Amino acid sequence: MELKGREIFEATPSQIWSILMDIPTLARITPGVSRLEEIGDNEFDAIADVKIGPVRASFKGKLNLTDLIESKQFNLNVKQNSKIGNVDAKVGLRLSPTSATHTELSFDGKANFSGTLASKGARVLSGVVSSLSKQFFKELAIEIENRDFPEVIAESDNSNHRKHTNMSHEININLNGKDVSVSVEARDLLADVLRDKLRLTGTHIGCDTSSCGACTILMDGMAVKSCTLLAVQADGSSLTTVEGLAKDGELHPIQTGFKEEHGLQCGFCTPGMMLTAIDLLKRNSNPDEHQIREALEGNFCRCTGYHNIVKAVQHAASLM
Ligand code: FES
Numbered sequence: 001m002e003l004k005g006r007e008i009f010e011a012t013p014s015q016i017w018s019i020l021m022d023i024p025t026l027a028r029i030t031p032g033v034s035r036l037e038e039i040g041d042n043e044f045d046a047i048a049d050v051k052i053g054p055v056r057a058s059f060k061g062k063l064n065l066t067d068l069i070e071s072k073q074f075n076l077n078v079k080q081n082s083k084i085g086n087v088d089a090k091v092g093l094r095l096s097p098t099s100a101t102h103t104e105l106s107f108d109g110k111a112n113f114s115g116t117l118a119s120k121g122a123r124v125l126s127g128v129v130s131s132l133s134k135q136f137f138k139e140l141a142i143e144i145e146n147r148d149f150p151e152v153i154a155e156s157d158n159s160n161h162r163k164h165t166n167m168s169h170e171i172n173i174n175l176n177g178k179d180v181s182v183s184v185e186a187r188d189l190l191a192d193v194l195r196d197k198l199r200l201t202g203t204h205i206g207c208d209t210s211s212c213g214a215c216t217i218l219m220d221g222m223a224v225k226s227c228t229l230l231a232v233q234a235d236g237s238s239l240t241t242v243e244g245l246a247k248d249g250e251l252h253p254i255q256t257g258f259k260e261e262h263g264l265q266c267g268f269c270t271p272g273m274m275l276t277a278i279d280l281l282k283r284n285s286n287p288d289e290h291q292i293r294e295a296l297e298g299n300f301c302r303c304t305g306y307h308n309i310v311k312a313v314q315h316a317a318s319l320m
Pocket residue numbers: 204205206207208209210211212213214215216225226227228
């Protein structure tokens with residue numbers, strides 16, 4: 001499976017490097033890691049607990065770093081074993097400055113899975129990898145913000161004005177069809193910005209840990225959990241929240257489906273369910289019950305109204 005990701009942080013490459021090479025900090029901010037101990041030259045013993053679908057597995061094994069170029073790059077080799085299978089991965093991490101005060105951290109590599117793990121399916125495994133990398137990026141952004149790094153002078157700034165690494169950002173998004181600019185801090189979650197700054201409270205927060213799906217919105221047409229995205233990650237994208245579904249007083253077909261098939265009870269999960277279903281229907285215009293249940297597996301309904309939710313999605317499919 002291909003592994004790929006990138007994020008821009010408000011810090012210099014050497015500041016990020018100092019965090020990545022600080023082993024106790026790295027262990028603390030890496031999701032699931034309960035042990036990371038140096039056993040040789042750039043070689044580590046690692047234990048990580050990871051939730052894969054409904055299963056929580058403990059992975060043990062070795063990590064090692066090669067081809068280190070300070071403040072620029074290293075390769076990470078991972079060999080981990082668990083009761084449900086093994087992981088063998090090789091990932092290159094790169095730090096590239098995007099300005100005097102910002103740096104892109106990107107990774108690119110491949111992972112091979114064996115045992116029961118391999119049968120989990122690429123969709124489940126890539127969901128786990130994407131959730132772990134988002135969590136790691138979020139924790140890294142918080143760590144950067146909490147560190148008292150020295151101020152950085154923006155080279156392009158002739159007035160000698162100093163920019164602090166913890167400044168706020170102006171992000172530009174297209175939100176439900178309208179262009180919007182909003183000032184956010186590096187640590188602000190997209191769900192909080194939508195609800196608290198943009199007053200779109202149809203995006204609900206149920207768990208804040210990427211489990212329940214209540215905060216699901218569409219980002220560039222793809223369903224994402226806005227509680228595990230930083231608002232700065234949304235810069236330049238098009239977002240659709242439940243408030244953007246009805247047009248000119250006409251319900252969106254998915255809203256009609258939920259209305260006609262009684263697909264909601266308290267309604268808490270409904271915005272997230274509808275936006276996840278729209279993503280599914282765009283990829284598959286006539287999903288069967290199994291495909292609908294699979295697509296909605298990341299969305300929980302506390303009222304347990306799943307049966308009618310499936311019917312609501314089928315109803316919407318017949319209208320779209
Ligand atoms: S609040 Fe985002 S997944 Fe639960």
